[in-house]
Amino acid sequence: MRSIHLDTAMNIAVTFLPRHEPVPLPPIAFIGGGNMAKAIVGGLIKAGAAPSDFEIVEPSPEARAQLEHDHGIVALAEPGPALGRCGVVVWAVKPQAFAAAAKQVLGFAPDALHLSVAAGIPTQSIADWLNVQRVVRAMPNTPALVGEGMTGLYARPAVDAAGRKLVEQVLAPTGELLWVEREERLDAVTAVSGSGPAYVFYFIEALTEAAVELGLLPEQAHRLALGTFKGATSLALNATEEPAVLRQRVTSKGGTTHAAITSMESSGLKEQFKTAIRAAHRRAEELGEEFGRAS
Ligand SMILES: NC(=O)c1ccc[n+]([C@@H]2O[C@H](COP(=O)([O-])OP(=O)(O)OC[C@H]3O[C@@H](n4cnc5c(N)ncnc54)[C@H](OP(=O)(O)O)[C@@H]3O)[C@@H](O)[C@H]2O)c1
DSSP: OEEEEEEETTEEEEEEOOSSOOOOOOOEEEEOOSHHHHHHHHHHHHTTOOGGGEEEEOOOHHHHHHHHHHHOOOOBSSOOGGGGGOSEEEEOSOHHHHHHHHHHHTTSSTTSEEEEOOTTOOHHHHHHHHTOSOEEEEEOOGGGGGTOEEEEEEEOTTOOHHHHHHHHHHHGGGEEEEEOSSTTHHHHHIIIIISHHHHHHHHHHHHHHHHHHTTOOHHHHHHHHHHHHHHHHHHHHHOSSOHHHHHHHTOOTTSHHHHHHHHHHHTTHHHHHHHHHHHHHHHHHHHHHHHHHOO
16 A cells, blocks of 8 residues: 655655555444445455454445355444444445434444545534544545555544554555545545546546447457556556656657647647536535535
């Protein structure tokens, strides 16, 4: 896992943490045992944690049976005193279910650090609902489900360096982490990396459709589009130059790439794309206000 700590726009420190080293974690509770919880738990077990290191609260009998089958964890149907042994409580319920779930958990884990992966719920609401101060809010994205996620993190001031480290260890199986120092920046994280996989899928779709229209078979088009995104991303990750420089390097005047980029520029594609990201950002702000009011 690579953890990036972003203090200000001018001060970025990047640290690399070992990916599969067993870590001395306290018992961890999960409220909600769905996709996100399973991705984290599965990754931690792979890294050396034992099924007995987890308490999972999950109302659905089918989901509880799945957790027992996949990971040997006997989940709780509702919160109870067992949560008291947990040093971290991970909130992995849907945003609209958070306030009701918090009411049920209230008082069972007063000393734990609370880590929410629920989109849009402000830490102030979580602190109020649970009467706690040590709250971290995470904004993961769907590639977290395959260990390739990009997660933005914000910690309330009551969370110290050891608390942040603990959160990094819990989320290590999901991929890369980036700390932001102001909570409202999580709305930007939501608009960029949270919704971002959908933008990438959209461009993969467009490239695939164009390839088919040019006469390639759908399977060929699909492979070319996916392989191009994967390869270009890999090249950008390994390069010291900015993507703009990499792009200019393959855009010789009068060539094919130049023809395509000129067409994109003249139709204002980049500006339209940035307008779309701003729309996602506005929606993240609105949803935060809506969810934060629920109680
Ligand atoms: N999946 C992703 O890639 C992703 C990415 C970014 C953020 N997130 C965030 O992660 C959170 C979880 O997402 P998910 O995809 O894991 O959702 P999910 O698969 O629906 O899991 C949520 C689980 O919580 C259970 N639940 C509902 N009410 C509960 C309660 N009161 N106490 C305990 N558990 C309860 C649900 O049971 P029922 O089905 O019976 O209601 C469900 O099994 C969401 O807030 C989402 O915004 C997810």
